[in-house]
Every structure is written in structure tokens, then in C-alpha cells.
Amino acid sequence: MLSMEQLSQMLQRHLGLTNNANELQYSSKSKWIIMESPLGGRGLFATEDISSGEVLFVDHPLVYGPRSGTIIQRGCTVCNILNTNNLFKCYKCSLLLCSESCQNNSVHYNDCRVISGWHNKVPIEEVDDELLSRALTAIRALILNEDQKQFMTSLQAHVLPQHGTEIKDLQQYFEIPTEDEQFMILASCVLDANAFQIATSYERKEMGKRGLYPVSSLMNHHCVPNTRYNYNSDLQMIVKAVKPIRAGSEIFTCYTGLLWGTPARRIHLYKTKHFFCKCERCADPTERGTLLAALKCFSSECPGSLLPIEPLKSSSTWRCLECGLRVPCDNICTLQSALGSLMGSLDFGNVEELENFFLTRVTKYIPKTNQIVVDLQCRLIWKLGEVNGLSWHELSESRLALKEKLCRGTLRTTAALGAGDAHLRGLLLYHLHAALAERARRSPDLYEELKSEIESTIDQAYNILQGDISAPPDLELRRRYLGPGCDKSQEERFFILDKKKNFVTCTQ
Ligand SMILES: C[S@@+](CC[C@H](N)C(=O)[O-])C[C@H]1O[C@@H](n2cnc3c(N)ncnc32)[C@H](O)[C@@H]1O
Numbered sequence: 001m002l003s004m005e006q007l008s009q010m011l012q013r014h015l016g017l018t019n020n021a022n023e024l025q026y027s028s029k030s031k032w033i034i035m036e037s038p039l040g041g042r043g044l045f046a047t048e049d050i051s052s053g054e055v056l057f058v059d060h061p062l063v064y065g066p067r068s069g070t071i072i073q074r075g076c077t078v079c080n081i082l083n084t085n086n087l088f089k090c091y092k093c094s095l096l097l098c099s100e101s102c103q104n105n106s107v108h109y110n111d112c113r114v115i116s117g118w119h120n121k122v123p124i125e126e127v128d129d130e131l132l133s134r135a136l137t138a139i140r141a142l143i144l145n146e147d148q149k150q151f152m153t154s155l156q157a158h159v160l161p162q163h164g165t166e167i168k169d170l171q172q173y174f175e176i177p178t179e180d181e182q183f184m185i186l187a188s189c190v191l192d193a194n195a196f197q198i199a200t201s202y203e204r205k206e207m208g209k210r211g212l213y214p215v216s217s218l219m220n221h222h223c224v225p226n227t228r229y230n231y232n233s234d235l236q237m238i239v240k241a242v243k244p245i246r247a248g249s250e251i252f253t254c255y256t257g258l259l260w261g262t263p264a265r266r267i268h269l270y271k272t273k274h275f276f277c278k279c280e281r282c283a284d285p286t287e288r289g290t291l292l293a294a295l296k297c298f299s300s301e302c303p304g305s306l307l308p309i310e311p312l313k314s315s316s317t318w319r320c321l322e323c324g325l326r327v328p329c330d331n332i333c334t335l336q337s338a339l340g341s342l343m344g345s346l347d348f349g350n351v352e353e354l355e356n357f358f359l360t361r362v363t364k365y366i367p368k369t370n371q372i373v374v375d376l377q378c379r380l381i382w383k384l385g386e387v388n389g390l391s392w393h394e395l396s397e398s399r400l401a402l403k404e405k406l407c408r409g410t411l412r413t414t415a416a417l418g419a420g421d422a423h424l425r426g427l428l429l430y431h432l433h434a435a436l437a438e439r440a441r442r443s444p445d446l447y448e449e450l451k452s453e454i455e456s457t458i459d460q461a462y463n464i465l466q467g468d469i470s471a472p473p474d475l476e477l478r479r480r481y482l483g484p485g486c487d488k489s490q491e492e493r494f495f496i497l498d499k500k501k502n503f504v505t506c507t508q
Contacts, residue, residue, distance in 0.1 A: 002154040004042065008034050009216050010151045015057065027431070031056050032251060034218055041156060043250050050245040053463060059237045060213035062152060063144065064198065065137030068166050068188065068210075072134055075207030077111065078102035082205045094115040094127035095136070110143050118174040127173045132506050134166040137210060141187035142180055149183070155217055157189035158274045164188035168192045193217075193273060199231050199470040209249060212239045221266055221273070222252035223281040228423045230468035236468065243420035256492055258424055259378070259413065261293025261371040262311050263336070278312060283419070285311050290416050291369035295335060301356065305367050306332070327390065339365065339372060351383050351390055355402075374413060379407045381431050385438065392438050392497065400438060407432035426464025430472055433457035437482055441494045455484040 002010065017030065031050060037043030050056060066072065066080070074097035075082040086098045090108070093115035097103045113413055115309040132139075141152060157163075164185035169175060175186075194217035195210040216229065216237055226249070229239045245251065255273055256265040262282050269277050285307040294305035297320040304322020318327045342362075347353050366372060384403040385392045393404075394412065411428050419425060436454045440447040462479040465471040474496075481488060481496040 002034075002150070003192075004034055007042075007151075007154055010147075011361070014062070014151070014214050015059065032215070037220055037250060039220050039250075042218055044215070044218050046245045046247050046249050046251055048247050050241045052241055052243050054241050056239045056241060056251060057151075057215055059213040059239065061198075061235055061237075062148060062214055063137060063140050063187075063191075064209055064211035064235060065140050066132045066133045066210075067197065067208040068137065068191070069208075070134070072130055074133070076102050076109050077136055078105045079135055080200075080206040082207055089125060089129055092124065093132075094124050094129055094133055098127045109320070111139065112141055113173075114139055117178050120174055122173055131166060131173075132168055135170055135184070135188075135205070135356065137191055137212075138164075138167055138184040138188040140388070141191075142184065146256075152190055153186055154210065155190050155212075155214065156193045157186060157191050158193050159186070160274070162191045164439070191323045196229070196237065198235065200470050201233075202471060202473055211235065215239075219251055219253040221255045221269065221275075221277060222250075223254060223256070223262075223277055223279050224258075224418050225254040225422075226250040226340060226420070227251060227253055228421070228464075230423065230465075230470070232467060233469050243423050245416075258372055258399055258422060259292060259374050259410075259415065259420055262287060263293055263314070264371060266314065276312070277430070283312055285309065288418060290413050290418050291367065292374065292413070292457075293488070294367045294369050295332065296365060296367055297323060297325055298327055299323055300332070305369070307503045308332075335365075343372060344391060346359070348379060351387065354380055354383075374410065376408055380408065381406050381428070385431075385434060400435060400442075404432065404435040404439070407435060421460075421464050423464065423468075426461050426471075429457045430461035430465065430475065430478075433461060433478070433482070437478070437494075437497055443488065443499045445493070447490055454482055458483045 011034070012030070012217065017063060031054075032044045032049055033047050034042050035045050044161050046056075066077065068074070074084065074087060074096060076087065077095045077103055078097060079099075081098055083098050087096050088095055088098075088105060089095070089111055095108065095111055095115065097108065102108060108320055115132070118232075141149070144152065167181060167184045168187055171181075191212055195212050196216060198209040198211050200206040216239060218381050221225070226241060226243055228240050228242050229237050231237055239253075256268050260268070266276055266282065269275060287293065291305055291307065292503065293311075294307055297304040297306055299320070302320060302323040304320040306318040306320050306325075306327055308316040309318040309319050315329050317329060318332050319325065320508070322328075348355060358373070362373055362376065362394040381403060384390055385395050386473060390399065407428050411425065411432065414422060414425050414428065433454055436450050437456065440450045440454065458479050462475055462483065464493070465475055477496060480486065481493050486493060
């Protein structure tokens with residue numbers, strides 16, 4: 001196990017902040033330091049006052065590859081493209097590839113060298129390619145040098161039977177040297193505890209990737225984090241403050257969805273990261289007044305909402321805020337799992353089905369504040385104006401008004417949580433801007449009235465999302481034409497909305 005000081009040096013070298021192996025001092029560039037966290041284990045702490053939007057650090061992956069979950073979409077193990085027609089198995093190792101150029105790529109050369117070096121117990125073409133994809137990130141850890149392996153294994157790992165199963169399952173296909181197998185199982189435990197899902201380009205369909213970002217992996221979780229992160233096209237992870245961070249404060253990220261209610265966040269954290277969060281948001285039954293976990297009161301005459309009395313206890317009784325009715329935890333769990341199944345039966349690709357479910361069915365059972373409704377709200381926001389058949393020009397007035405209303409409501413929820421300039425806020429502002437701009441395009445007389453909000457929403461969205469590979473491709477163009485300080489005429493400004501598609505194509 002590395003000491004805190006050795007780990008710090010490794011991290012500094014990993015980031016390229018110091019080349020000198022004997023350099024004990026932090027480079028003056030670091031805005032963070034590793035210390036013991038009051039939450040247990042290590043954490044990152046700010047060494048100076050940080051302002052909102054400031055970059056804390058830029059990390060790059062020690063190792064990356066496909067995600068290990070059992071629900072994996074088949075894709076090329078080099079470029080990650082999902083392409084069911086062109087995919088083929090490498091004749092030496094059985095990894096999935098999409099083209100000759102991916103087969104000749106050095107990434108595949110290294111992967112293939114490791115796997116084809118193992119003696120196969122079945123003909124190679126019979127090896128389960130999905131299992132190989134799921135195990136590939138841990139397999140790639142075998143290629144690291146000794147220093148990097150030591151670095152990797154000094155990160156947190158929860159060595160439990162549910163982690164590393166994808167490596168254990170490889171045994172039916174290969175004879176793997178015990179030392180390699182043990183290392184890969186440990187690597188898998190380290191990845192499960194620390195890896196981040198890597199975002200992909202907007203609208204590009206790719207196999208999900210994860211990466212081990214060593215500095216980022218030292219950030220502990222908070223349900224209202226003080227940072228956000230994004231990725232650039234070089235797989236670098238850029239971590240920025242979403243609100244001012246005082247020197248000496250812990251730097252947090254969020255391991256769950258920001259808009260999930262407390263029971264959902266706590267179960268997820270316990271199952272995947274093996275701890276129960278006890279932050280102020282988790283301890284507050286109303287979650288800062290957002291009521292994200294609330295259910296409708298079981299009394300048919302009462303319009304009130306049920307919430308857990310002691311949210312830090314999973315067995316807590318729930319109580320109605322209005323009439324005081326108490327409901328045992330078991331009844332709540334039954335309702336929650338029924339709601340889960342109902343959601344599981346929805347076709348999220350079908351906007352009409354989503355809209356119908358959102359507008360008429362779901363709020364019969366749960367309050368409008370519940371995370372399920374908020375999740376549906378977001379899904380509708382991302383689609384209205386953006387998908388075929390519901391593009392801006394085809395969108396009815398009522399759907400345009402719905403999009404604007406949903407953006408405003410969800411922005412209010414994120415603000416109530418105190419989420420600062422979170423990535424989600426950037427996306428919501430972008431979509432609100434787009435809805436307002438479309439309204440002004442349809443009724444030019446309204447432009448003067450809407451102008452300042454159109455300008456400020458796109459400007460704020462741009463400041464949050466710029467440089468992010470998953471940002472909408474027309475973000476910068478919209479800011480140039482519809483943001484503050486644009487000297488173009490109103491007609492020209494809206495030309496970008498009329499010709500949006502052509503503009504995006506010719507500026508790419
Ligand atoms: C990515 S690591 C974070 C760094 C870790 N604390 C360390 O010492 O290396 C994730 C693990 O840290 C711990 N952790 C993170 N956030 C926590 C929190 N809010 N409360 C308790 N433990 C937490 C959990 O053990 C979790 O699985």
C-alpha cells in the first residue's frame with residue numbers, strides 16, 4: 001500500500017506536473033491536495049479559494065475500455081461504434097471489431113496479444129464476445145507497467161464476490177495464469193469502485209466506455225457536489241467547480257443521478273460503492289423542499305405527500321406531510337417496485353407514449369415532484385424540437401409551450417437543490433434558450449420581449465457546456481448568433497434557426 005505522500009507523487013507524475021521522481025513538494029499548479037477525509041479514507045481538498053467555473057484539474061485515464069455491466073450493447077472494441085451489420089470477431093482472440101483499420105490498430109494489437117497468449121479451452125470462435133468486451137478494461141490493466149500497476153492497486157477496492165465476475169467467467173474459455181487472473185480480479189474491483197463512465201459525442205451511438213482517472217477517483221461523493229466534469233475528444237476529464245469552494249474544503253463529485261430521490265440514491269450507493277451517504281440532503285426528508293422521493297398519500301381524500309420520517313434509515317416509516325398518516329416501509333417498497341416495473345414497460349424512444357404517460361397516467365399515482373415524473377420531464381425536454389417528426393419546424397404550439405414549461409420547472413428543482421452550475425443546468429438552459437428562440441422565430445414581434453432571456457440562457461449554457469464532447473453541436477453557433485453582443489440583424493440571427501442543419505454541417 002502506498003503512503004499518502006507516495007500516492008501524491010504518483011498523481012503529480014501521472015498529471016505531468018512534475019518529472020522528478022524525488023520531488024516531494026507539490027507543484028505550485030495544484031489546486032488540490034490529498035488528505036484523510038472525515039467521511040473515512042482519503043479525499044481531495046482545495047488548497048486555495050476556487051471560484052465557480054474554475055478548472056480544478058485535468059485528468060487522463062490510466063486505463064479505459066468498455067463498461068462491465070451485464071447489459072452491454074455489442075460494439076467495436078477499438079472505435080466503440082455500435083454496428084450490428086459490420087461487426088466480426090478477430091480470428092485470434094474473438095474480440096469484436098468493425099473494420100480492417102480497427103483490426104490493425106495498436107489498441108487491438110495489444111489486446112489481442114494478451115488474449116491470444118492464453119490457451120483457449122474451446123475453439124476461439126466459440127468464446128463469448130460480450131463477456132470479453134465486459135472484461136476488456138481489466139484485461140488492459142495487465143498491459144500497464146509495474147509502477148502503474150502499483151499505482152492502480154493503491155486506489156480503493158471493494159474486494160467482494162459481486163465484483164470481478166466477468167473475469168472469473170473467462171475461465172470457462174481460457175486457461176489464465178493465476179497471477180494474471182488475480183490481478184485482473186483486483187483491477188476489476190478497483191475499476192468498479194473508481195472508474196467513471198466516459199461521455200460520448202452528442203448523438204453518436206457508441207458502446208458505453210469507462211475510464212480510471214486517478215485524481216478524479218480520489219473525489220468522494222456528495223449528493224449536492226461542488227464540481228462537474230466533462231470530457232474532451234482526447235478522453236481527458238476536465239473537473240470544474242460549480243460553485244465557490246473555500247480553501248481547505250473537500251472537493252466532491254456525485255456518483256448518482258442528481259435528480260434521483262434519497263431512497264434511490266442510497267440503494268445505488270450501497271449496492272455499487274458499498275457505503276450509505278449521510279450528507280445533509282440525505283438527512284432532510286424533503287431534500288431541500290424538492291420532494292423528489294415523495295409518494296401520494298394513501299388516504300384517497302388527502303392531497304398530501306408521503307415522505308420518510310427518518311430518511312437515513314432504510315426501514316423508516318413514511319408520513320403524510322398533510323394529514324400525518326403513517327405508512328410502514330414495506331408498503332412503500334411494494335409501491336416503489338410496482339412503479340419501477342411500470343417504468344420498465346415504457347418505450348422511452350416513443351415520444352407520444354412518453355407524453356401520454358407523463359401528462360395523463362403517471363401523476364395519478366405519484367406527485368409531480370417525484371423523481372419519476374422529473375425523469376420523464378427531462379426525457380421529453382431532450383426530445384421535443386430535436387427528433388424526427390418533432391423537429392422545431394414541426395413542433396405544435398402546445399408542445400413548444402410544454403418544452404418551455406418543463407425546462408423552467410426542472411431548472412427550479414436543480415436550483416432548489418443548490419446544484420450550482422451543474423452540467424444538467426447547462427443542458428436545461430440550452431433547451432430553454434432553444435424553445436424561447438423558436439417562439440421568437442415564429443412571432444418576430446415577441447423578439448424584443450424575449451431577447452434578454454434568450455441571450456442570457458444561451459450565454460450561461462455556453463459557459464457551462466463549452467469544450468464538452470457531449471454538448472449540442474450548435475452550442476457555439478447559437479451563442480454567436482443569439483447570445484449577448486451579437487451585432488447581426490434580427491433577420492440574420494433567426495437565419496441560423498431556419499437553416500440550422502446547413503449551418504451546423506458547413507461549420508463542422
Ligand atoms: C472513488 S473512491 C473515493 C476515494 C476513497 N475515499 C479513497 O480513499 O480512495 C469511492 C469510495 O470512497 C468511499 N466514499 C466515497 N464517498 C463517500 C461518502 N460520501 N461517505 C462514505 N464513504 C464514501 C466509499 O468507500 C466508496 O466506495
